[in-house]
Amino acid sequence: MSTHVFLGPTLSAERARAHLDAEYHPPAEQGDVLRAIDRGATAIGIVDGFFQFVPSIWHKEVLLALERGVRVYGAASMGALRAAELHPFGMVGVGRVYEWYASGLIEDDDEVAVAHAPAEFGYRAISDAMVNIRDALARAVDEAVVPPSLAQRLVDRAKSLHYPDRSFADLLRVAPELGADPSQVRRLESFLARQGASLKERDARAMLDAMASDAAAAAADGAGAGAVHPPPGWRVERTVFLADLLSAVDVEAGDAEHPVGETSDVARKKTLLRILARREASRAGVELGAEDVQRAADAFRAAFHLDDEETTLEWLRTAGLTREAFADLMRDAALIEALQEHLAAEVDLGAVEQARLATARLWARYGV
Structure with missing residues (x-):
């Protein structure tokens, strides 16, 4: 019985361990939730996930985990998106990004997407997520750093770009063209330099804290931190597509001479x-x-x-x-x-x- 968490550019595993004792993995891709189930996971946390060039985690593999009584949490990035989609089935969403998706305030997948470095460089983000830009500029308005009209123009500028091209540096560069005077640019630059953890990072930390709190509560109730929750009253439809994915994961877990599944x-x-x-x-x-x-x-x-x-x-x-x-x-x-x-x-x-x-x-x- 164990806890598994998928992280990448949003928060490093080293910093995450201060919040939750778990097995930490790179961003989730298709089949990773099934692999966690196979390894005896009782709780799974999803923050970051691969997409575009690598198949993303399937909704059905999350549903299969929930069907088996595994507690699945999502926040900040791919996790928030999946949690908003699967909350009615029992996936636990945490944080503001999840709330934005769940309420319909944002809908596009690219809101949480970032370009990032490869594994050997710790998946370091090399662009800024749209949700982080929205949050930072909203706080800048609250602190009277920039007027609401300028903040909206900056948000619109960021949204018009492809996700790998979005950055606070770009917004500071084009701010004068969008009507910002020199003093507003200086104030915004100073504000961004001292803003601290991004929205996505704050949400990821909140999810880890929620997982730790739930595990402690389960242990206090006598269920044990590693206890599996009762399964829901529904079953995942066993389609040929799910069978293919289950088979592919089983074959990877087996060996060339004796693969499992078909x-x-x-x-x-x-x-x-x-x-x-x-x-x-x-x-x-x-x-x-x-x-x-x-x-x-x-x-x-x-x-x-x-x-x-x-x-x-x-x-x-x-x-x-x-x-x-x-x-x-x-x-x-x-x-x-x-x-x-x-x-x-x-x-x-x-x-x-x-x-x-x-x-x-x-x-x-x-x-x-």
């Missing part, structure tokens, strides 16, 4: 095998007894550690399978075994050719 393409081919097995069994007069089907079911349950009826029923519920559908699958598995024995000579000959074909994978991977 893609939708493999699932379709196995389904075709089942259909053809039924037809061939009918044509060849191959019949099964109840003991054959039971043997196939017992072998399946043993292979996947479904040791008793209760565990099996829980797995069926999670997989979205009925008893009848499982029985059909086991009958088809038994049919395939029976046909393999019935057609042993042809299968053995074809298996040799198939093995030779498989060397193409070794050639492609290793050049041998």
